[in-house]
Amino acid sequence: MSLQDGDFIHSSKGFTMTTRLDYAKASPEGYNAFGGVYVYLLNSGLSKELINLVYLRVSQVNGCAFCIDMHTRDLLKQGLAVDKLVLVPVWHDAGNVFTHRERVALAFAEAVTASDVSDADYAVAAAEFSDKELADLTYGIALMNAFNRLGITFRTTPAAAAKA
Numbered sequence: 396m397s398l399q400d401g402d403f404i405h406s407s408k409g410f411t412m413t414t415r416l417d418y419a420k421a422s423p424e425g426y427n428a429f430g431g432v433y434v435y436l437l438n439s440g441l442s443k444e445l446i447n448l449v450y451l452r453v454s455q456v457n458g459c460a461f462c463i464d465m466h467t468r469d470l471l472k473q474g475l476a477v478d479k480l481v482l483v484p485v486w487h488d489a490g491n492v493f494t495h496r497e498r499v500a501l502a503f504a505e506a507v508t509a510s511d512v513s514d515a516d517y518a519v520a521a522a523e524f525s526d527k528e529l530a531d532l533t534y535g536i537a538l539m540n541a542f543n544r545l546g547i548t549f550r551t552t553p554a555a556a557a558k559a
Contacts, residue, residue: 416549439531449504450539459543464553499523507536
């Protein structure tokens with residue numbers, strides 16, 4: 396990735412990302428609508444750890460620095476072991492670090508994010524999750540894809556970068 400005019404500004408600390416627009420402030424009603432889905436999912440019956448693992452993986456696939464930073468912090472606050480956290484990008488090769496349910500959710504998240512859900516992918520997910528759980532999981536994947544698009548488009552600064 397090359398630096399282009401407008402992508403970064405030079406400061407005495409190095410390069411920092413510049414936010415284009417605070418979309419939550421510019422359109423609080425839209426942001427709150429997304430937030431309603433976010434809150435619903437936290438109370439949907441799917442575990443918070445599973446939801447945040449999926450959010451993190453979707454954000455990694457999409458390359459949304461703000462969301463990667465946020466969901467990594469959320470998982471650490473929830474007590475997820477660092478050994479597990481660092482293997483999220485390569486969960487396919489992490490053996491039994493992830494439960495069967497987590498592996499199915501992560502695979503489904505990747506397929507939905509790539510807009511390439513085969514019948515086989517769907518069948519595996521449908522065998523693991525109830526209809527409601529699968530619908531809720533898919534809402535979560537879709538929500539995070541939407542938030543990723545917002546974060547990337549408007550260059551939302553990750554907490555770690557804001558501190559640097």
